[in-house]
Amino acid sequence: MKATAHLAWKSLSNRKTTAFLTILTVAISVILLLGVERIRTQAKNSFANTISGTDLIVGARSGQVNLLLYSVFRIGNATNNIDWKSFEEFSNNPAVDWAIPISLGDSHKGFRVMGTTQAYFDHYKYGKKQHLELSAGKPFNGLFEATIGADVAKTLGYEVGTEIIIAHGIADVGFARHDNLPFKVVGILAPTGTPVDKTVHVSLQAIEAIHVGWESGTNMGGNPGAEVLEKIDFQPKEITAFMLGLKSKIQTFTLQRQINTYNKEPLSAILPGIALHELWGMMSVAEQALLAVSGFVVIAGLLGMLSSLLTSLQERRREMAILRAMGARPRHIFVLLVSEATALTMAGIATGVAGLYALLLILKPIVQQLYGISIELNMLTTHEWTLIGLVLGAGVVIGFIPAFRAYRQSLADGMTIRI
Template identity: 90%
Template sequence: MNTTAHLAWKSLSNRKTTALLTILTVAISVILLLGVERIRTEAKNSFANTISGTDLIVGARSGQVNLLLYSVFRIGNATNNIDWKSFEEFSQSPVVDWAIPISLGDSHKGFRVMGTTQAYFDHFKYGKKQHLKLTEGKPFNGLFETVIGSEVAETLGYKIGTEIIIAHGISDVGFARHEHLPFKVVGILAPTGTPVDKTVHVSLNAIEAIHVGWESGANLGGNPGAEALKKMNFHPKQITAFMLGLKSKIQTFALQRQINTYNKEPLSAILPGIALHELWGMMSIAEQALLVVSGFVVISGLLGMLSSLLTSLQERRREMAILRAMGARPRHIFALLISEATALTLAGIATGVAGLYAMLFIMKPVILKLYGISIELSMLTPHEWTLIGLVLGAGVIIGFIPAFRAYRQSLADGMTIRI
């Protein structure tokens, strides 16, 4: 066996260029296959880690995916607002431990603005039940104070004390901006890898204050100044949604049914985990398409290796014949070519795995910034090891084709000079 491995090494060393190209082809295939699997897994984990420890999310009657998207991921808009009295009724339920009201609809330079209360900083969790933390400053307290996410601060270059202008609606255009009511940045949240990083947080009272003089999205004029508004007593009338944490998980389905059958206004209560599962199910087609494409790339890489081995076999007919003449049996030739195919596949896999970790290390901050997906440089998972095993097995099987052809060649075949 040592002799066969030594011969295989010498043979590949004599064909360095072809061997390196074959290894590179297999490596690229492995990078794509494992890269798609890693990003797919981390994207799913990132979605699942966006919200943690919340038992129910309540909003106006709509599909649970739509409610999840606008309340947690800040994607899309609510079908309707809900009355503040409804929030108060359910937040004061004896089974409710805490409640977080949220109000959406405004924006700042492409980032969503969310109105909420101190309960948001006290009870909202992400990841593995991690609380929000401030890298600088403090939570908002005054009427025109704001706490911004880490990406907002980084992208726009904001610091503590910076004044910002909020715009009415998602489009931040001149006529929709509340120019006369600037907000002061008093806190910057630590990065979370969730939509929190891209959110501007203000108080619910501030949302009410900046819309004094606005009706149905239009500025009717007569807007009071900041000092005048600070003297007024604001109280929320409507909110977009609210999150609930219960004292006992056993009460979750009972309260959900109570909210869904609420007769004062049409409401929907969803379980975040189930809604996330449905959301990921809707994206499974794209996920499977990516896996199929990466699978075909692996197949094309292995076929390239097969082509290389068959081509080299034709050029090595005399070499095979000399080995036979020196006493090598057909099974030795067979083992030699299988060893070469295995060595090339192993080298390609090793190069591919190393290349994958190098690319993930380089692209990790870029992916986090652009897509909010945190890629962990963790060890290979059992599923990834399975994929590597399949690639290795396929590479060995591919080696059987040229090995079998060499096995069947006669001694005279390589010694005969063909013109």
């Protein structure tokens, strides 16, 4: 066995260029396979961690995916609003530790505007129960102050002190803008990789103030100025949804049932984790497509190795014949070729794993900043080891094809070779 391994090493050493290219081909395949798997897993984790530490999300009665989309991902619109008194009733429930009201419906240059309270900055969490942090400035406090997400600031080039105009509705068109009531950016949130980055945050009172004089989305005229509105103590009449954190997880299903059977208005209470799981399940086609693409890349790499081995085999028939003349049996020739294929595959896998970690180390801060996906440099998972094992097994099986041809040729060739 040692002699065969030594012979295989010598044989590969004499074909350095071919061996290097074969190893590189397998390495690239492994990098893509494990890279797609790692990013897929991390993206799924980041998706699942879009909201963390929130026990219930409450909105007007609708499907749980729809409620999750507009309340957390700022996609779509609510079927209806919630009466402020309903929010007060449930926020004062003995089982509730904290409550975050949110009001949606306005926008700024393609970014959603969300009205909320200071509780949002105190209790909203994402990722692994991470709190929101500011990269500059402070949370809004005044009536016409705004705290913006990292993507809003980066895309629009905003800084603390910039004045912005909010528009009524999602379409930011001239006739829908609240031109007479500019907001001042007082804070910029640190990147989170969640929809928070693409949101302009203002107070609930500000949402009420800018709609004075508006009816059913139409400006009826006579809009008061900021000086007048700042003297008024606004009280929200309706909100879009609210989030609840409970004192005990045991009370979650009891309170959820109370909300879902609330007789004063139709409400829905959902568990974010379950809704996120359902939403990801709807995206499973894309996930499977990624796996299929990476699988085909590996197959292409292994076929490239097979082509290389078969091509070199024709050039090595005299070598095989000499080995037979020196006493090597056909099975020795067979084992030699399989050993070479195994060695090339193992070297390709090792190079690929090393290359993967090098790339992850370089791309980690870039991906985090651009896409909000936190790539952890963890050890290989059990699933990744399984994928590596499958690649190695496939490489060994690939080696059987040229090995079997060499086995048959070595029996027939002897010391004569036709060129």
